[in-house]
Amino acid sequence: MSESKFCKESYVVKTSIVQPPDTNGHGTLFGGKLMAYIDDIAGIAAMRHSRKAVVTASTDSVDFLHPIYAGNAVCLEAFVTYTGRSSMEIFVKVISEDLLTGDRNICALSFLTMVALGEDGKPAPIPKIVPVTDEEMSLYESAKERAEHRKRRRKDSEKRAQSFGTELPWRE
Numbered sequence: 001m002s003e004s005k006f007c008k009e010s011y012v013v014k015t016s017i018v019q020p021p022d023t024n025g026h027g028t029l030f031g032g033k034l035m036a037y038i039d040d041i042a043g044i045a046a047m048r049h050s051r052k053a054v055v056t057a058s059t060d061s062v063d064f065l066h067p068i069y070a071g072n073a074v075c076l077e078a079f080v081t082y083t084g085r086s087s088m089e090i091f092v093k094v095i096s097e098d099l100l101t102g103d104r105n106i107c108a109l110s111f112l113t114m115v116a117l118g119e120d121g122k123p124a125p126i127p128k129i130v131p132v133t134d135e136e137m138s139l140y141e142s143a144k145e146r147a148e149h150r151k152r153r154r155k156d157s158e159k160r161a162q163s164f165g166t167e168l169p170w171r172e
């Protein structure tokens with residue numbers, strides 16, 4: 001595929017308020033809930049870029065840098081930073097805002113890899129990404145190294161998976 005697209009064409013912003021049912025015993029947002037938000041927004045960015053169905057191939061580690069309290073606004077931003085043949089790296093930034101004081105904190109950063117699928121359900125080609133701003137260029141230039149790291153990790157996971165059984169965990 002020779003088509004190319006700008007990072008900003010995949011840009012997604014999602015803001016919501018943290019409600020008590022989404023919090024743990026400390027009154028802060030559940031990590032799992034935040035991970036679901038991250039996966040969700042990354043999927044939208046990937047579909048905006050590829051205009052195809054996508055699946056999450058991997059999520060790099062998510063470091064929870066700052067707690068997000070009930071009543072805070074949580075704002076996620078995502079865009080495609082790098083592309084392969086069928087895979088896209090998506091950068092997600094999570095910022096919390098105390099709506100009473102205006103204090104804002106970066107709570108998490110994450111990189112995910114989404115793969116575009118064709119109508120046959122197999123990985124399908126996508127447009128190349130074109131970075132423009134300093135932030136986009138810096139993320140694009142560092143992406144190859146992250147992709148190499150993921151390749152090594154995938155091989156390691158596949159090898160490790162062969163050493164585990166699939167029996168039911170509750171069998172006697």
Ligand SMILES: CC(C)(COP(=O)(O)OP(=O)(O)OC[C@H]1O[C@@H](n2cnc3c(N)ncnc32)[C@H](O)[C@@H]1OP(=O)(O)O)[C@@H](O)C(=O)NCCC(=O)NCCS
Nearest residue numbers: 055056057058083084085086087088113115123150151154
């Ligand atoms: C991801 C998936 C589509 C890859 O399919 P595959 O038949 O193994 O295809 P390939 O090995 O050719 O990989 C296709 C692309 O995905 C990339 N990829 C595959 N696994 C990856 C991983 N773990 N991390 C990063 N990239 C990965 C490959 O590098 C390749 O990229 P490229 O086309 O840009 O060069 C397949 O493994 C899958 O369906 N996994 C389950 C996804 C899912 O269900 N996600 C939801 C979570 S429950």
